[in-house]
Amino acid sequence: MPSQxxxxxxxxxxxAGLAGSWAAMTAxxxxxxxxxxxxxxxxLRSHSSxxxxxxxxxxxxxxxxxxxxxxxxxEQIPPGDEPVDSWxxxxxxxxxGSDWLGDQxxxxxxxxxxxxxIYTYEHMxxxxxxxxxxxxxxxxxxxxxxxxxxxxxxxxxxxxxxxIHEQALRHGVNFYSEWYCLDLNVEDGVCKGIVAxxxxxxxxxxxxAKAVMFATGGYGRAFRITSNAYANTGDGVAIAYxxxxxxxxxxxxxxxxxxxxxxxxxxxxxxxxxxxxxxNKDGERFMERYAPDKMELAPRDxxxxxxxxxxxxxxxxxxxxxxxxxxxxxxxxxxxxxxxxQIRDLxxxxxxxxxxxxxxxxxxxxxxxxxxxxxxxDGQVLANADGDPLxxxxxxxxxxxVSVHGxxxxxxxxxxxxxxxxxxxxxxxxxxxxxxxxLQPLSGNPGERNQQHLRAxxxxxxxxxxxxxxxxLKSTMTDNCGIFRDAGRMAAALExxxxxxxxxxAAKVMDxxxxxxxxxxxxxxxxxxxxxxxxxxxxxxxxxxxxGAHSRTDYPKRDDENWLKHTVAHKGEPSEPPILxxxxxxxxxxRYPPQERKY
Amino acid sequence: xxxxxxxPTVTVRVQRFNPDIDKKPFLQEYRLTPQRDTTILDxxxxxxxxxxxxxTYRRSCRHAICGSCAMNVNGRNMLVCNxxxxxxxxxxxxxxxxxxxxxxxxxxxxxxxxxxxxxxxRIKPWLIPPDDIPEKEFRMSPQEVAALQNAEKCIMCGxxxxxxxxxxxxxxxxxxxALLKAFMRVLDPRDATPGERLKEVGTDEGAFRxxxxxxxxxxxxxxxxxxxxxxxxxxxAAKRQAFEAARRERQKSLAGPVPVSE
Amino acid sequence: xxxxxxxxxxxxxxxxxxxLVLYLFMHIWVIGSAVGGAETFNERLNLFQQPAFxxxxxxxxxxxxxxxFDGIRLLIVSQFKVxxxxxxxxxxxxxxxxxxxxxxxxxxxxxxxxxx
Numbered sequence: 001m002p003s004q005x006x007x008x009x010x011x012x013x014x015x016a017g018l019a020g021s022w023a024a025m026t027a028x029x030x031x032x033x034x035x036x037x038x039x040x041x042x043x044l045r046s047h048s049s050x051x052x053x054x055x056x057x058x059x060x061x062x063x064x065x066x067x068x069x070x071x072x073x074x075e076q077i078p079p080g081d082e083p084v085d086s087w088x089x090x091x092x093x094x095x096x097g098s099d100w101l102g103d104q105x106x107x108x109x110x111x112x113x114x115x116x117x118i119y120t121y122e123h124m125x126x127x128x129x130x131x132x133x134x135x136x137x138x139x140x141x142x143x144x145x146x147x148x149x150x151x152x153x154x155x156x157x158x159x160x161x162x163x164i165h166e167q168a169l170r171h172g173v174n175f176y177s178e179w180y181c182l183d184l185n186v187e188d189g190v191c192k193g194i195v196a197x198x199x200x201x202x203x204x205x206x207x208x209a210k211a212v213m214f215a216t217g218g219y220g221r222a223f224r225i226t227s228n229a230y231a232n233t234g235d236g237v238a239i240a241y242x243x244x245x246x247x248x249x250x251x252x253x254x255x256x257x258x259x260x261x262x263x264x265x266x267x268x269x270x271x272x273x274x275x276x277x278x279x280n281k282d283g284e285r286f287m288e289r290y291a292p293d294k295m296e297l298a299p300r301d302x303x304x305x306x307x308x309x310x311x312x313x314x315x316x317x318x319x320x321x322x323x324x325x326x327x328x329x330x331x332x333x334x335x336x337x338x339x340x341x342q343i344r345d346l347x348x349x350x351x352x353x354x355x356x357x358x359x360x361x362x363x364x365x366x367x368x369x370x371x372x373x374x375x376x377x378d379g380q381v382l383a384n385a386d387g388d389p390l391x392x393x394x395x396x397x398x399x400x401x402v403s404v405h406g407x408x409x410x411x412x413x414x415x416x417x418x419x420x421x422x423x424x425x426x427x428x429x430x431x432x433x434x435x436x437x438x439l440q441p442l443s444g445n446p447g448e449r450n451q452q453h454l455r456a457x458x459x460x461x462x463x464x465x466x467x468x469x470x471x472x473l474k475s476t477m478t479d480n481c482g483i484f485r486d487a488g489r490m491a492a493a494l495e496x497x498x499x500x501x502x503x504x505x506a507a508k509v510m511d512x513x514x515x516x517x518x519x520x521x522x523x524x525x526x527x528x529x530x531x532x533x534x535x536x537x538x539x540x541x542x543x544x545x546x547x548g549a550h551s552r553t554d555y556p557k558r559d560d561e562n563w564l565k566h567t568v569a570h571k572g573e574p575s576e577p578p579i580l581x582x583x584x585x586x587x588x589x590x591r592y593p594p595q596e597r598k599y
Numbered sequence: 600x601x602x603x604x605x606x607p608t609v610t611v612r613v614q615r616f617n618p619d620i621d622k623k624p625f626l627q628e629y630r631l632t633p634q635r636d637t638t639i640l641d642x643x644x645x646x647x648x649x650x651x652x653x654x655t656y657r658r659s660c661r662h663a664i665c666g667s668c669a670m671n672v673n674g675r676n677m678l679v680c681n682x683x684x685x686x687x688x689x690x691x692x693x694x695x696x697x698x699x700x701x702x703x704x705x706x707x708x709x710x711x712x713x714x715x716x717x718x719x720x721r722i723k724p725w726l727i728p729p730d731d732i733p734e735k736e737f738r739m740s741p742q743e744v745a746a747l748q749n750a751e752k753c754i755m756c757g758x759x760x761x762x763x764x765x766x767x768x769x770x771x772x773x774x775x776x777a778l779l780k781a782f783m784r785v786l787d788p789r790d791a792t793p794g795e796r797l798k799e800v801g802t803d804e805g806a807f808r809x810x811x812x813x814x815x816x817x818x819x820x821x822x823x824x825x826x827x828x829x830x831x832x833x834x835x836a837a838k839r840q841a842f843e844a845a846r847r848e849r850q851k852s853l854a855g856p857v858p859v860s861e
Numbered sequence: 862x863x864x865x866x867x868x869x870x871x872x873x874x875x876x877x878x879x880x881l882v883l884y885l886f887m888h889i890w891v892i893g894s895a896v897g898g899a900e901t902f903n904e905r906l907n908l909f910q911q912p913a914f915x916x917x918x919x920x921x922x923x924x925x926x927x928x929x930f931d932g933i934r935l936l937i938v939s940q941f942k943v944x945x946x947x948x949x950x951x952x953x954x955x956x957x958x959x960x961x962x963x964x965x966x967x968x969x970x971x972x973x974x975x976x977x
Contacts, residue, residue: 350636465648813867813944
């Protein structure tokens with residue numbers, strides 16, 4: 001590999017999705033002159049673009065038509081009429097959706113900031129679907145008690161990402177496209193920079209900054225059936241963990257109920273928000289038995305568990321019985337073409353089913369990572385369960401855990417979280433720099449260390465196939481730490497992960513060239529999958545209760561007395577398990593005390 | 600034994616080229632036994648991970664929204680993640696995959712898109728709003744959204760740019776992708792600078808350089824129509840001042856409800 | 862080059878356009894000789910009565926006709942933004958041009974075959 005060099009910036013942000021781009025733009029707006037964003041893929045390829053259904057805010061543009069029931073049509077609210085929604089309601093829905101594990105102070109910040117952020121997107125030129133009188137259109141979504149999903153047909157994330165990227169460009173943000181972050185430099189509780197690989201040339205660079213932020217996204221690729229892009233390998237999460245930063249609530253992985261059968265590709269919750277049904281092989285709308293009130297619009301963890309139960313009990317569809325039907329025929333041709341065009345194309349292209357004419361086969365798919373790098377509501381990364389912030393290190397978006405989603409996320413809240421906390425982190429960073437933060441000297445030679453690591457990876461003869469190791473990991477995570485978990489299977493998963501980590505030491509990188517070596521990247525990404533998967537299973541195994549997306553057949557009840565707390569995991573000694581500690585949840589006992597979670 | 604839908608063995612011919620090592624591009628053949636629903640991207644993934652790790656291409660979302668995987672398959676540009684392999688086999692069960700044409704090759708199927716992004720930046724893709732910003736959203740009617748002709752769906756994949764004969768022969772041409780984006784901003788009632796935009800793109804480096812060849816429409820994986828957008832830009836450029844005046848008028852009522860059509 | 866009906870149409874447009882310009886020069890060369898009197902004019906004109914040039918005349922007709930019809934097609938497409946019938950447009954122009962070329966070309970060739 002060619003030799004390294006050193007680059008400095010005021011701020012370096014890793015990840016160019018919504019969170020990273022908002023932070024970059026905000027920092028630039030607040031006067032930080034030298035903002036750099038690294039992304040291992042071109043910024044517009046970030047997975048934020050895959051979000052479909054909408055972004056939540058209590059704008060009160062739309063309400064259900066009177067006396068038409070919970071699946072009836074919606075109409076715009078005439079000016080002066082009673083609002084049907086409020087930030088308080090949004091807050092309650094989010095808290096309940098999180099199964100009371102969300103930090104309520106952060107949730108309050110997020111929902112209060114929601115309308116402003118949507119209007120800002122719109123003022124920045126984002127193309128939304130509209131009501132007849134020109135306001136932003138809203139639809140129903142799972143777990144929300146009012147229609148507050150602001151949408152752009154069924155490609156909301158796509159329009160939001162393009163809009164914020166354009167604005168970041170307008171504000172002079174430097175984008176390092178196709179630069180892969182390898183390592184985080186944290187010394188004595190202070191973050192000093194990163195080491196990155198320039199994919200084009202294979203050259204290593206040591207980047208120093210006064211502030212570093214990770215906005216690296218989620219980690220769904222640890223599972224076999226996932227809605228996530230190939231790129232979502234949790235690199236930031238693993239790198240931070242390896243650098244001594246703790247990870248929080250990793251065991252909470254959301255399985256989205258409607259991924260395309262066998263592919264896992266997302267079929268937006270909006271399909272159900274617009275009125276779609278879920279049926280089993282007997283044609284029964286089985287959600288009646290699991291969530292009689294909200295039915296298909298119960299929160300995702302509940303619906304996925306219901307689907308999985310139907311499948312496990314033999315009522316699934318498809319040749320292997322692992323699917324469920326998503327029936328949208330009754331929505332009618334016009335509504336599907338108008339509001340759900342993308343998912344129709346996907347259903348036709350990938351499973352050969354036109355939702356206008358037939359039910360679409362779907363199955364639960366690993367979708368969102370509630371866990372991640374712990375931060376406070378200002379985007380500062382925390383060093384421990386006591387909440388002490390690290391100096392100069394920030395995080396936002398799916399890779400972070402504030403926590404606003406707790407044990408389960410409501411749909412449309414992720415686009416909101418990434419935007420709100422990305423913006424907040426940008427402000428915090430700007431203040432930090434303008435208050436006189438200094439560029440920290442490096443004591444070791446992280447560039448050299450990483451160079452040797454890569455050299456070792458490339459040079460060793462190896463006999464193991466990287467993809468095979470990855471596939472075995474995905475299988476064990478899906479089967480043994482998926483929707484339903486128990487002590488025995490999780491123990492098997494941990495053992496398997498240990499064995500795979502051992503085998504990975506003999507993994508072979510076939511491409512030895514310096515130029516655009518994506519084979520090397522795949523190997524690095526697989527090592528990251530192995531790193532954080534262990535943390536997921538360790539946290540899940542320790543948590544002897546069921547809450548939100550973490551569901552155990554051996555501990556089926558929620559246990560507030562012992563488990564109303566966040567899991568914090570630090571990397572242990574080599575070959576030792578993660579060191580677990582626990583952080584209290586911020587709860588307003590007067591306004592939102594924990595309740596039973598029924599839909 | 601159950602039929603899992605597998606097909607006979609196919610030959611995947613891929614153009615390889617590493618400028619550091621090879622003198623010129625060459626076609627390499629791989630053999631593979633796909634499933635019925637194996638996409639071309641799935642096939643590339645299988646080859647890369649189990650046969651030849653050096654085979655290099657861009658990809659991410661695998662469901663046609665990120666725009667990474669645009670390539671040239673059997674002479675036509677497309678995304679490879681949402682097309683079944685079996686649909687693109689010739690009579691000898693072969694498929695030929697090359698990088699997007701007319702762009703410098705970085706390695707194998709990865710091309711240098713610098714000129715593509717430069718043109719995108721050049722037309723100022725961000726909205727330039729008026730000075731008067733309301734507290735809530737600008738009002739934009741569903742008809743005004745429809746007038747954008749789905750241009751907001753564009754994923755900047757480059758299939759159109761790299762299929763365009765004018766792009767191939769003229770280094771200064773703005774390109775269908777950027778012209779489509781410019782069209783979207785020109786028609787957006789919230790943009791306060793349609794006149795400047797039309798001046799920038801209504802030139803012989805822009806909308807008037809298009810020769811109506813239509814390759815862009817054929818290539819677009821999202822079914823978009825850059826040619827129609829370009830023709831609209833041409834017509835608007837001819838009536839620029841009237842259009843600017845109409846926009847100023849429209850912007851007076853951006854904060855109030857749009858008239859509901861009967 | 863990226864080969865589609867649209868590209869072939871563009872290529873033919875360029876080729877016929879150049880051919881027509883070249884023809885124009887030749888035409889001026891011939892007609893302009895009228896300035897030099899009837900004899901010069903007839904001499905030049907007779908140069909182009911040979912069978913080879915008669916056949917070339919048919920191609921010239923094809924070029925003119927195709928170029929004209931494609932031009933009209935472009936005017937219609939630009940004015941009315943017709944972009945969804947791309948391949949059909951191309952073939953329609955081809956067919957029309959072929960018909961007119963045959964209609965005009967047959968007399969030319971008969972004239973040639975009957976010795977002028």
